[in-house]
Amino acid sequence: MTDRVVISPTTRQEGHAELVMEVDDAGIVTKGMYFSITPVRGLEKMVLDKAPETAPVLCQRICGVCPIPHTLASAEAMDMALGIEIPKAGKLLRKATLAAHNINSAAIHHFLVATDFVPEDKFVTAVDSVSEIRKNVQYVVDMIAGEGIHPSDIRVGGMARNITPFTKDRLVERMTALRPKLEAHIELIKNCVAESAEKLGIPEDLGVVNQPLMAVDPLYGSNDFDMDKFSEVLPETWYDDPEIGKRGCSVIPLWEGQNVETGPRARMEKYQGFKGKGVIAQHVARADEMLKNYDACLEALDAIDPAASARADYDPRGTGELGFGIIEGPRGTNAHMAKVVDGKTAFYSAIVPTIRAYDPCLSCATHVMVVDDEDKSILKNEMVRI
Amino acid sequence: MPLGTYKEAVSARSTDSKILDVSQDGGIVSALLCYAIDEGIIEGAVVAGTPDDDWRPIPTVVTSSDEVIAAAGTKYSMSPTLSALKDAVRQNGLEKVGVVATPCQVQGLRKAKAYPFTRFVTEKVNLIIGIYCMENFPMASLDTFATSKLGFDSLTEASKMDIGKGKFWLTKDGEDKGLAIKETHGYEQAGCNVCQDYVAEWADVSTGSVGSPDGWSTVLVRTDDGESVFKAAVDAGLIETKPMDDVKPGLPLLEKLAKGKKDKNTAERERRAKMGVRIPTIY
Amino acid sequence: MFDKLKKAFGGSEEPKPKVQKEVKAAAPAKEEPKAAAPAETKAASSKPRIGYIHLSGCTGDAMSLTENYDILSTVLTDMVDIVYGQTLVDKWIHGTYAEEMPEMDVCLIEGSVCLQDEHSVHELLTAREKSGLIVAFGSCAVTGCFTTYARGGQQAQPKHESYLPISSLVKVDAALPGCPVAPEMIAKTVVAVCEGDLDYLKPAMDLAACNAGCGCDVLTNVVRQGLCSGCGTCGLACPTRAMGYSEGRPSCDRDRCIKCGTCYVMCPRSWLPEGRIKKETGL
Numbered sequence: 001m002t003d004r005v006v007i008s009p010t011t012r013q014e015g016h017a018e019l020v021m022e023v024d025d026a027g028i029v030t031k032g033m034y035f036s037i038t039p040v041r042g043l044e045k046m047v048l049d050k051a052p053e054t055a056p057v058l059c060q061r062i063c064g065v066c067p068i069p070h071t072l073a074s075a076e077a078m079d080m081a082l083g084i085e086i087p088k089a090g091k092l093l094r095k096a097t098l099a100a101h102n103i104n105s106a107a108i109h110h111f112l113v114a115t116d117f118v119p120e121d122k123f124v125t126a127v128d129s130v131s132e133i134r135k136n137v138q139y140v141v142d143m144i145a146g147e148g149i150h151p152s153d154i155r156v157g158g159m160a161r162n163i164t165p166f167t168k169d170r171l172v173e174r175m176t177a178l179r180p181k182l183e184a185h186i187e188l189i190k191n192c193v194a195e196s197a198e199k200l201g202i203p204e205d206l207g208v209v210n211q212p213l214m215a216v217d218p219l220y221g222s223n224d225f226d227m228d229k230f231s232e233v234l235p236e237t238w239y240d241d242p243e244i245g246k247r248g249c250s251v252i253p254l255w256e257g258q259n260v261e262t263g264p265r266a267r268m269e270k271y272q273g274f275k276g277k278g279v280i281a282q283h284v285a286r287a288d289e290m291l292k293n294y295d296a297c298l299e300a301l302d303a304i305d306p307a308a309s310a311r312a313d314y315d316p317r318g319t320g321e322l323g324f325g326i327i328e329g330p331r332g333t334n335a336h337m338a339k340v341v342d343g344k345t346a347f348y349s350a351i352v353p354t355i356r357a358y359d360p361c362l363s364c365a366t367h368v369m370v371v372d373d374e375d376k377s378i379l380k381n382e383m384v385r386i
Numbered sequence: 387m388p389l390g391t392y393k394e395a396v397s398a399r400s401t402d403s404k405i406l407d408v409s410q411d412g413g414i415v416s417a418l419l420c421y422a423i424d425e426g427i428i429e430g431a432v433v434a435g436t437p438d439d440d441w442r443p444i445p446t447v448v449t450s451s452d453e454v455i456a457a458a459g460t461k462y463s464m465s466p467t468l469s470a471l472k473d474a475v476r477q478n479g480l481e482k483v484g485v486v487a488t489p490c491q492v493q494g495l496r497k498a499k500a501y502p503f504t505r506f507v508t509e510k511v512n513l514i515i516g517i518y519c520m521e522n523f524p525m526a527s528l529d530t531f532a533t534s535k536l537g538f539d540s541l542t543e544a545s546k547m548d549i550g551k552g553k554f555w556l557t558k559d560g561e562d563k564g565l566a567i568k569e570t571h572g573y574e575q576a577g578c579n580v581c582q583d584y585v586a587e588w589a590d591v592s593t594g595s596v597g598s599p600d601g602w603s604t605v606l607v608r609t610d611d612g613e614s615v616f617k618a619a620v621d622a623g624l625i626e627t628k629p630m631d632d633v634k635p636g637l638p639l640l641e642k643l644a645k646g647k648k649d650k651n652t653a654e655r656e657r658r659a660k661m662g663v664r665i666p667t668i669y
Numbered sequence: 670m671f672d673k674l675k676k677a678f679g680g681s682e683e684p685k686p687k688v689q690k691e692v693k694a695a696a697p698a699k700e701e702p703k704a705a706a707p708a709e710t711k712a713a714s715s716k717p718r719i720g721y722i723h724l725s726g727c728t729g730d731a732m733s734l735t736e737n738y739d740i741l742s743t744v745l746t747d748m749v750d751i752v753y754g755q756t757l758v759d760k761w762i763h764g765t766y767a768e769e770m771p772e773m774d775v776c777l778i779e780g781s782v783c784l785q786d787e788h789s790v791h792e793l794l795t796a797r798e799k800s801g802l803i804v805a806f807g808s809c810a811v812t813g814c815f816t817t818y819a820r821g822g823q824q825a826q827p828k829h830e831s832y833l834p835i836s837s838l839v840k841v842d843a844a845l846p847g848c849p850v851a852p853e854m855i856a857k858t859v860v861a862v863c864e865g866d867l868d869y870l871k872p873a874m875d876l877a878a879c880n881a882g883c884g885c886d887v888l889t890n891v892v893r894q895g896l897c898s899g900c901g902t903c904g905l906a907c908p909t910r911a912m913g914y915s916e917g918r919p920s921c922d923r924d925r926c927i928k929c930g931t932c933y934v935m936c937p938r939s940w941l942p943e944g945r946i947k948k949e950t951g952l
């Protein structure tokens with residue numbers, strides 16, 4: 001006999017989703033269906049027949065937790081669709097922005113999981129540590145990308161403008177001073193996670209999946225990517241439950257016909273030799289990746305020539321070819337695609353790390369998710385109690 | 387109180403000839419900015435320059451004395467100065483910013499400080515230098531003054547522009563040509579007709595020419611911040627001062643003009659309200 | 670409304686529901702979980718009980734709220750009780766965590782409401798019943814913001830097409846525009862709410878009925894009314910840098926405008942908080 005367990009909506013994420021599980025007599029979850037119930041604002045349709053410049057402005061508003069990856073993916077898709085080679089300074093500024101944002105996002109994640117993992121007596125310390133880190137990395141995003149939450153200055157063709165030498169020095173100085181705090185923070189979070197894992201008796205194999213890994217770059221992103229391997233399936237087809245099929249708000253993206261695991265753990269395993277799978281490993285990978293992003297941010301800042309131009313001149317009419325922008329966001333590989341014909345966006349699609357193209361970024365689950373696309377993976381009952 | 391709240395009123399002048407050579411009046415604005423930048427009180431400022439020397443004011447971020455001085459002098463047309471504030475605190479990375487502002491700009495900035503609908507900007511403004519302002523002109527009006535009324539081929543021929551002694555002045559080849567202020571009436575932008583503030587009542591320090599002799603400025607020190615910068619600049623010998631009572635025409639003229647502006651434009655607000663068109667809501 | 674606000678923040682004796690971390694045995698699906706609400710731990714509290722509802726927004730406003738770095742932990746632990754919300758606490762109706770929406774003193778609502786999504790509409794209407802004050806939090810909730818451009822047709826719910834500002838469905842008590850609302854604006858509002866400072870909240874209350882915004886607002890409501898001074902505050906306000914200037918007049922780049930309405934709200938010629946400015950500056 002199987003029982004159904006429904007968690008609706010799931011919490012502490014961006015957007016709304018529902019988790020439906022089938023549980024057998026032994027209390028083991030045999031099937032999990034995790035699907036979005038966030039209304040579809042329809043960004044892919046909204047940007048059609050508008051100027052190419054509009055897409056990054058609107059698409060960053062897909063998600064206020066991951067606005068930077070969306071803006072970058074959108075701008076890079078447009079760059080390619082318009083045949084633009086962006087200047088080196090523009091690329092470095094983009095890299096520094098994403099690296100800073102990824103640190104911010106991991107810190108937000110820690111804020112959201114704090115009530116689960118951080119003991120009460122360390123709660124204020126943890127929140128303050130999160131705030132201290134965010135304050136500094138968001139400063140970097142503010143300065144370079146114009147606004148920390150919805151960046152105004154990541155533009156088609158590069159960046160709206162370069163930073164001044166004064167700003168460059170200031171950012172390098174602030175980031176350099178951040179290092180010990182960041183290291184302490186990573187330590188704090190990893191300890192809290194390990195301790196509570198032990199206290200709660202979280203099984204080691206909780207959330208272990210053996211899906212292929214998806215990551216295109218250790219940190220930033222790359223357009224060296226085989227789009228043909230992507231396919232998408234409507235919820236009506238994907239879920240064998242007609243009700244869920246009808247209510248599901250997201251299309252299911254597949255890579256070579258399969259679900260894949262994306263996000264920090266996948267990246268760390270693929271490029272940094274990270275070992276360990278499952279829920280706890282994901283937390284460790286996310287924390288460790290903060291330092292990789294930190295180094296990447298400083299490196300990019302260092303390399304920026306403030307005198308150089310950060311934006312290319314371009315012809316906005318478009319090539320009619322499909323352009324894509326693939327960015328490694330905090331929660332995984334984020335791909336936007338665009339076609340521009342006669343100066344208007346003729347096609348747009350966003351395949352986001354979580355589930356594609358509803359209001360994306362069900363920003364990584366804090367309770368139950370190991371991989372961002374949870375369907376079909378086997379979950380154990382315990383995790384619901386974490 | 388037509389002049390708003392102030393701690394002290396003095397007549398003053400920069401002691402730096404580099405400033406006085408290019409400044410509009412006593413060079414108080416530039417002297418204060420240069421001092422504040424050199425002392426690290428501010429890291430830069432937003433001013434109205436005219437990079438193409440065509441009298442078209444362009445909001446500009448400055449971070450050195452040289453840049454301050456390059457932007458000295460009044461351009462009698464609208465400068466959306468506050469729009470450059472974002473740039474000052476973002477890509478320019480300034481944490482302590484000065485702003486030179488007409489009364490309406492001071493109002494915009496103070497409102498933005500009181501209701502910070504824009505992220506992490508206005509808290510970084512720590513010096514607001516207000517300049518007196520009776521009215522401001524669209525570029526086309528300035529063109530009219532230059533070409534139709536003063537016989538210039540074009541506005542760009544003018545090397546200096548000023549309003550004083552009842553006239554609007556343009557200088558060409560060292561020669562001043564004046565147009566009676568009466569003749570400029572009706573050429574100002576419509577928004578100035580509802581403006582009730584002449585002396586930048588909410589600035590940290592306000593300054594303008596009226597009340598003091600040629601080449602001097604009348605300074606109203608208003609806030610603690612304004613007082614400390616102004617005093618320090620005086621103590622450092624960068625600004626010389628005279629008591630207002632010792633100069634002609636003195637504060638009474640300033641008060642008279644400030645009150646005149648208030649009365650006239652309050653009446654205009656009432657007239658517009660009666661017609662049923664919009665006027666700003668005051669809280 | 671005034672009484673309500675005062676009562677709400679004058680130290681209510683209402684029970685303070687405790688944020689519960691553990692999840693009780695999950696309710697079986699299909700059966701509408703209409704069982705009695707879990708008994709909330711009772712405790713007298715004078716802290717305002719805050720709810721946070723996320724409709725069709727992007728969570729940017731919640732992120733912005735958490736960017737009050739220096740006071741966040743204090744706000745969360747000492748100043749307010751967050752009693753309802755899906756991102757910050759595990760409280761959500763129609764879910765396993767909270768079957769019934771708790772009573773709230775203030776409910777912040779982010780995002781516009783999708784008319785074709787039953788759950789969103791239900792949650793909004795319930796929130797109106799359950800909360801003393803509804804605050805439209807961020808421009809999507811206030812004006813519709815960029816969701817105004819939504820026109821449906823997208824998989825997997827092509828029918829989702831109408832995104833309305835929340836004032837279209839319920840009475841809103843106060844509106845805080847911004848995309849996102851700036852962290853400082855949130856902080857100042859929280860303080861005003863906790864102190865019952867109605868003077869400060871008045872403009873946000875008067876904005877409550879707002880249901881549209883656009884870069885054109887400054888043209889229709891300021892420039893066209895002969896009120897614009899060319900000060901540049903609207904450009905400072907604009908989160909997308911859509912607002913530029915042409916000869917001292919705002920010029921909105923429609924390829925970048927998201928209809929957040931912040932430009933007009935920040936313009937000193939739309940409304941001017943004279944009282945507050947005087948209070949803050951002592952002028």
Ligand SMILES: Cc1cc2nc3c(=O)[nH]c(=O)nc-3n(C[C@H](O)[C@H](O)[C@H](O)COP(=O)(O)OP(=O)(O)OC[C@H]3O[C@@H](n4cnc5c(N)ncnc54)[C@H](O)[C@@H]3O)c2cc1C
Nearest residue numbers: 409410411413414415416433434459461519520594595596
């Ligand atoms: C439109 C306008 C009308 C004025 N009307 C009067 C008046 O009726 N009575 C009076 O006493 N004074 C008036 N002034 C002020 C006066 O012209 C001088 O600006 C002031 O005395 C400062 O002189 P200074 O020598 O100290 O400044 P300077 O050292 O010359 O520096 C002048 C500063 O003003 C800024 N500035 C120039 N043009 C503008 C502009 N259009 N908008 C904003 N900032 C600008 C520059 O960036 C510069 O920093 C007016 C100024 C303006 C801009």
Ligand code: SF4
Nearest residue numbers: 490519522578581898
């Ligand atoms: S008169 Fe008033 S509105 Fe006009 S420019 Fe001067 S300060 Fe601004």
Ligand code: SF4
Nearest residue numbers: 726727729807809848
């Ligand atoms: S107003 Fe902006 S930040 Fe707020 S929900 Fe809408 S898009 Fe996101």
Ligand code: SF4
Nearest residue numbers: 884907926927930932
């Ligand atoms: S111009 Fe800017 S501030 Fe005004 S509505 Fe458009 S995006 Fe918002």
Ligand code: SF4
Nearest residue numbers: 897898900901903936
């Ligand atoms: S803020 Fe208002 S007065 Fe100032 S430039 Fe914009 S529309 Fe004109």
